[in-house]
Amino acid sequence: MRRLRNGLWFVVAMGLGWLDVATAVAGSSHTNRIIVTLQGPSAAASESALDARDLERLEARAGIALRVLRVMAGNAQVLELPVWLPEAAAAAIAEQLAGDPAVAGAEPDRLKQPWFVPNDSDYFRQWALFESAGGLRLPAAWDAERGQPTVVVGLVDSGSLTHSDLDSARTVPGYDFISALAISNDGDGRDADPTDPGDAVAADECGAGEPAEDSSWHGTQVTGVIGAATDNSQGIAGVNHGSRLLMARALGKCGGFTSDIVDAMRWAAGLAVPGVPANPNPARVINLSFGGPGPCSAIEQTAVNAVTAAGAVVVAAAGNEGGDVADSSPANCANVIAVAATTRSGGRASFTNVGAAIEVSAPGGEFGDGVLTLFNDGLTSPIASPAGDAFAFVAGTSIAAAHVSGVAALLFSANDQLSPAQVADILQTTARPFPDSSCTTATCGAGIVDADAAVQSALAAQGLASSSSSGVDGGGGGCTLTQRSEPGLGLPLMMLFAIGNMFLRRVCGGKRAHLAKAGSK
Amino acid sequence: MTHSLMSYRASSNTERVAYAFLRCLLFSSLWVACAPSSPVRSDCDGQRIIVVTAPGLDTAATELDAVFSQETGTPVHFMRTLFENHHLFCVEGAGDESGLLLVMEKLTRRSDVQSVEADRMRKPQSRYP
Numbered sequence: 023m024r025r026l027r028n029g030l031w032f033v034v035a036m037g038l039g040w041l042d043v044a045t046a047v048a049g050s051s052h053t054n055r056i057i058v059t060l061q062g063p064s065a066a067a068s069e070s071a072l073d074a075r076d077l078e079r080l081e082a083r084a085g086i087a088l089r090v091l092r093v094m095a096g097n098a099q100v101l102e103l104p105v106w107l108p109e110a111a112a113a114a115i116a117e118q119l120a121g122d123p124a125v126a127g128a129e130p131d132r133l134k135q136p137w138f139v140p141n142d143s144d145y146f147r148q149w150a151l152f153e154s155a156g157g158l159r160l161p162a163a164w165d166a167e168r169g170q171p172t173v174v175v176g177l178v179d180s181g182s183l184t185h186s187d188l189d190s191a192r193t194v195p196g197y198d199f200i201s202a203l204a205i206s207n208d209g210d211g212r213d214a215d216p217t218d219p220g221d222a223v224a225a226d227e228c229g230a231g232e233p234a235e236d237s238s239w240h241g242t243q244v245t246g247v248i249g250a251a252t253d254n255s256q257g258i259a260g261v262n263h264g265s266r267l268l269m270a271r272a273l274g275k276c277g278g279f280t281s282d283i284v285d286a287m288r289w290a291a292g293l294a295v296p297g298v299p300a301n302p303n304p305a306r307v308i309n310l311s312f313g314g315p316g317p318c319s320a321i322e323q324t325a326v327n328a329v330t331a332a333g334a335v336v337v338a339a340a341g342n343e344g345g346d347v348a349d350s351s352p353a354n355c356a357n358v359i360a361v362a363a364t365t366r367s368g369g370r371a372s373f374t375n376v377g378a379a380i381e382v383s384a385p386g387g388e389f390g391d392g393v394l395t396l397f398n399d400g401l402t403s404p405i406a407s408p409a410g411d412a413f414a415f416v417a418g419t420s421i422a423a424a425h426v427s428g429v430a431a432l433l434f435s436a437n438d439q440l441s442p443a444q445v446a447d448i449l450q451t452t453a454r455p456f457p458d459s460s461c462t463t464a465t466c467g468a469g470i471v472d473a474d475a476a477v478q479s480a481l482a483a484q485g486l487a488s489s490s491s492s493g494v495d496g497g498g499g500g501c502t503l504t505q506r507s508e509p510g511l512g513l514p515l516m517m518l519f520a521i522g523n524m525f526l527r528r529v530c531g532g533k534r535a536h537l538a539k540a541g542s543k
Numbered sequence: 544m545t546h547s548l549m550s551y552r553a554s555s556n557t558e559r560v561a562y563a564f565l566r567c568l569l570f571s572s573l574w575v576a577c578a579p580s581s582p583v584r585s586d587c588d589g590q591r592i593i594v595v596t597a598p599g600l601d602t603a604a605t606e607l608d609a610v611f612s613q614e615t616g617t618p619v620h621f622m623r624t625l626f627e628n629h630h631l632f633c634v635e636g637a638g639d640e641s642g643l644l645l646v647m648e649k650l651t652r653r654s655d656v657q658s659v660e661a662d663r664m665r666k667p668q669s670r671y672p
Contacts, residue, residue: 180667201623203586240667277666281593281631288626296624314665320658321593321629328626339668352665373670392671418669 054106055091055131056116059098062124072099076124083122084115100131137161138168140252140259142187144413147394148258149366150385150425155457156368158385158425160261162474163432166481168252169264170435175248175427176290176305176334178283179241179312181218181271184407185396187250187257194303196269199286205274212298216271218242222402228276236401241269243416244311246396247424248431257413258394261428261473265435268305273312283312284325287336291329306434308334309427310352311420313341317348318355326355335434335442337361337427339419341375353419354379359430359446362466363422366391368457370466374419380467381446382453384425387417395421429473436477437484444483452476587622587633590643591662596628597655605655607632614653615646631662 058080060072071090072080080101081088091100101119103112112130119128138161139145151160174194182196196216200206208219220237227234249267250260270286272278289295292304308329318326326336340362341350353360353375360379363371363386370376371386387393392415398404399412426449433445440448453469456462463469594611596602602624611619611632622631637643647659 201586238667238669240669243669273665273667277664279591279662279664281591281625281662283665284625293626295626311669312665312667314663316663319593319660319663320595321625321660324629342668342670351663414671416669416671418667420667420669423668 052106052108053112053130053132054103056088056101056103056112056119057094057098057129057131058101058116058119058125059096059127060124061097061126080119080122080125084118086115097126135165138164140263141255142250142252142259143256144394145259149391150387150393150421151259151261153366156364156366156385156470158261158429158470159454159472159474160429163429163477164263166474167432167436167477169249169262169428169432170438171264171266172438173265173307173431173434174268174303174305175262175265175431176268176270176287176308177241177244177248177427178270178272178286178290178308178310179244180221180238180273181216181241182245182267182269183218183239183242183398183404183410185242185246185398186408186411187254187396187413188245189249189251189254192249192251192264192266194266194268196271197286197289197298197301198271199282199289199298200271200274200278201282202274202279205276205278207275214299216269218271218404220400220403221273221275223275232276237398237403239396239398239400239404240273240311240420241271242398243395243414244309244420244424245269247393247421248309248428250396258396261425262431262435265431266303268301268303277314278312280319280322283310284321287325287329291332291334293328293332304332305334307427307430308336309424310336310338310358311418311423313339313350313353313419315343315349316351318351322352323355326352326357330357330442333442335359335430335445337423337430339423340380342373342418343375344373345375347375347377347379350375357442359426359449360467361386361419361423361426362461363387363417363419364456364461364466364470368461368470370460371417371419371422373417374422374466376461376465378464380465382426382449382467382469382471383456383461384422384429384471386419386422386425387415389417392417393421426471429471429476432473432477433480436480439484440480445480448476448479448483452479587620587635589618589633589635590637591622592632592634592643592647592650593625593660593662594630594632594650595657595659596630597657598628600628600655602630611650615649617646619646619650628657 071093077088087104089102091102093099109130116128116130119125150157198213198216201211218241222237223235225234226232245267248260249262250258252259252263268290270290272282272286285295287308289298289301290305290308292301337359338353340347340353340360347353347360352358359381362376362380362383363374364383365371365388371388394413394415397412397414399410404410430445433440433448449471450468452472452475454472455469608619608621617637618635620633622633624630634646637646650656650659
């Protein structure tokens with residue numbers, strides 16, 4: 023009888039694709055083990071394996087052959103199944119076993135895998151990505167989504183540089199929108215070369231009393247935060263490992279004019295700009311790591327509305343004046359995700375602007391605890407890569423905004439049907455609470471961005487969220503896993519799971535990897 | 544005796560035709576150089592403003608530079624169209640910020656202008672701790 027039952031399970035499992043050990047190992051969504059905790063007389067004797075009579079009773083209840091693999095501490099035993107099953111199916115069996123008077127509890131022995139940890143040599147210094155206090159919780163998010171090349175992140179910034187820790191294959195052709203020669207610092211006006219020639223200035227060059235400054239390589243800083251080459255055994259990791267990067271250069275010496283910035287924003291989103299060739303790679307995320315005093319002007323708001331209508335989400339730095347974001351544009355524009363900066367401990371950064379117009383906060387660093395990113399050793403002009411390649415700890419709402427832009431690109435990568443408003447909503451509703459009173463929802467937005475929760479929410483919005491238990495609801499063109507466990511259904515329930523498994527493979531296609539990862543949590 | 548091209552009275556039909564052609568050529572050249580549809584002018588020795596003109600205003604057929612300069616009493620030069628009816632102009636000789644505000648107020652009062660704003664500078668928002 024036992025042989026017949028095992029044989030039946032084997033046939034059913036093979037036919038329905040449950041014996042996908044490769045998937046089980048890779049996705050940790052399958053198991054062939056159940057942990058049973060005993061109670062009563064069986065528990066008293068549980069330092070040894072279950073006796074044959076107990077085991078046979080449990081087999082009858084589970085409807086499948088069981089073998090005691092080993093005895094655990096705490097009155098528990100590991101039972102092995104003859105086949106690998108989806109966790110949902112294993113959970114249903116466990117539930118059947120839990121109904122036995124000798125069993126205090128039973129659960130699938132889930133395969134756990136470490137979260138994705140990049141092998142970049144300086145990753146351990148990037149507290150903003152992984153630390154529990156002030157970080158973005160990215161490693162867990164990366165298990166589900168690391169960034170798709172179909173998503174383009176537009177950076178309206180000071181230009182780009184070649185760097186050994188940037189993947190040139192992820193860069194799409196940008197444009198230099200700086201029209202004034204005194205600002206462009208590259209000897210010409212607008213052209214198709216967004217290379218950053220440096221923005222160093224002499225004292226008083228940007229106005230009386232303004233100090234001399236070395237080149238900031240600000241565009242390279244922000245690019246590194248969003249999309250440094252990751253898992254390449256050197257340097258740092260980016261927030262997003264696969265999405266492409268588009269540089270629209272609009273900041274130069276002394277900053278950038280609104281007129282050039284607005285053109286750069288529109289072009290990045292794929293809108294027409296007079297005299298400039300069309301952008302064939304429209305961005306879904308536009309990062310604005312700059313700002314200045316004053317209200318959101320009419321042309322800024324018009325531009326934000328236009329690019330949002332074109333499908334791009336706009337992320338803006340709150341500003342570094344330590345004041346009210348209401349007086350810092352473009353962060354104070356409507357339809358913009360304004361980002362305040364938090365510290366390594368999750369508190370409010372001393373420099374960040376705050377206020378009711380802030381949507382969310384993200385790590386921006388602090389004096390003494392900056393965010394590590396890409397840099398160049400040139401003081402005025404760039405030193406060519408690789409000789410000039412450098413890394414620097416920086417701080418600012420620029421960096422906070424860049425973190426959020428990288429996460430926003432993860433969300434579009436996880437679910438390309440999201441609208442800009444949905445991305446903003448997900449970032450806010452999944453943000454985690456501030457750890458101390460230096461930031462509140464009245465000053466620093468909804469919370470600190472939680473990349474893992476946000477990605478899971480983006481997947482759920484597409485109907486790909488899975489849960490740890492059982493059941494399949496598949497309606498229409500979607501594929502939604504829900505928690506549902508009906509006791510006593512035995513084999514018919516298993517069949518339902520199997521059909522569900524096939525259904526998910528058929529409907530969800532390539533997104534099944536997300537499902538498996540999500541289900542492992 | 545000195546004559547300007549405008550006031551020169553030709554004595555023959557041939558001369559009249561010739562001078563008419565020259566006048567036309569000169570005005571055409573001036574129009575191309577000054578009209579808002581001229582190539583992008585990248586530099587501005589003064590302050591930059593963004594002017595939103597009334598919908599339907601044909602900027603190519605209107606000598607906005609001259610009209611705006613006359614209106615404000617200071618040289619105003621078209622630089623480029625940003626998009627739709629949003630245009631970038633350079634104001635020269637307005638002086639300090641209050642002078643520029645005065646120019647903007649005068650332009651805003653015109654019926655063919657919807658709004659005017661300064662082309663403000665924006666700066667990067669990162670530091671080195």
